[in-house]
Amino acid sequence: MIMVIMSNKIFIPAVFFLMLLGRQSAAQDNKTANLAWARYVNLKDYLKPFWKADTIYSEAVQPIKHGKKAPEGRLLFSAGNIISVKDTYLQREYKRGKDWKYKNGKIVLTRKSAIPYFTKEELFFSDKKDGVSMESNTEKHYVLFSEGGLLQSKQLSVTYIRASQSQWEGKVPLYAEKQLPNILSKLKTGTPVNILFYGNSIEAGANSSATINKPPFLPTWPEMIINNLRNNYAGPVHYKNKSKGGMLASWGVENAVALLNTEKPDLVVIGFGMNDGTFKIAPNVFVQQVKDIMQQVKTAHPSCEFIVVTPMLANPDAVQSKIQKEYQQPLLNLKDTGIAIADMTAIHEELLRHKAYQDMTGNNVNHPNDYLARWYAQVVSALLIR
Helix, strand or coil, X not given: CCCEEECCEEECCHHHHHHHHCCCECCCCCCCCCCHHHHCCCHHHHCCCCCCCCEEEEEEECCEEXXXXXXXXXXXXXXXXXXXXXXXXCCCEECECCCEEEECCEXXXXXXXXXXXXXXXXXXECCCCCCCEEEECCCCCEEECCCCCCCHHHCEEEEEEECCCCCXXXXXXXCCCCCCHHHHHHHHHCCCEEEEEXXXXXXXXXXXXXXXXXXXXXXXXXXXXXXXXXXXXXXXXXXXXXXXXXXXXXXXXXXXXXXXXXXXXXXXXXXXCHHHHHCCCCHHHHHHHHHHHHHHHHHHCCCCEEEEECCCCCCCCECCCCCHHHHHHHHHCCCEXXXXXXXXXXXXXXXXXXXXXXXXXXXXXXXXXHHHHHHHHHHHHHHHCC
């Protein structure tokens, strides 16, 4: 890993970040992506908050084989009734009894199952594999890494009705009426609003199925938020995504005036931290940079408000996993009038108590798949929709 420090700024070679994060870019138009997803999913169903929905649509499960045990993957909730088990593309449905069985909260593959899976040795191995490996936190070891849809090709999409006693035990986001009075007032009264998204590859939508051009072509999580707002409020909701893959919050500070202020935003959703954590940017420095971004926008647009998204966690076996968790509490402390916090760190931590990292990632390193992207959309939406 190479860094060059000049004038208190960190410059990271482009080649490294292209390898690390993929060639992902943000959609720049004011429309909610193309509608290819409408052939596959009902987006309203997909955006019902997981923590209170009775029916869980398309939960991602990655079957993994450990030793001699049958490949298996855990559901988040206990299932009262499993409606369907499909491939991640929602094109092939697998049959209960023939391909899978449900046991102790897990989808367990049968001996003659046609369902693809990973072995533990395929996810974490000793020798480098060209094009599909990334350094791990363990010396001379590697983790599986792919930006091209390899992870998604072996993930399942499980729709089920959760058992009545099965509850979400993690943090529940609350409607941010006190923190976001200006944007909420405009949304309620039908006043046109302008929302900007500003962050790294995660906020740009890296590894969403629409981004990698694979079914079900689900929009990025910022686009899902906009879709949700348009379905819940009558006024025009305009947006642009100014995020860029591979960036740190220092880049956000340097470009805030040029990228944000000219757009006259009513709300900016800020999502840095993954890459900052990888490069061990001190929490106090990182949080000050987030504050500097907000201050530059507020200077030009005093009524603008902000949602700050705490980072998801990197794969603990991958070299990218460093100090992302240390940003959580300092960012939570920013909560104030005009600033709401979407605590994705807490959400991801709770999910990892019940599910494998591979259930929720698009690259096995530091990007969400469609399932975790829906959590992002639902958590941020909950701050803006009662």
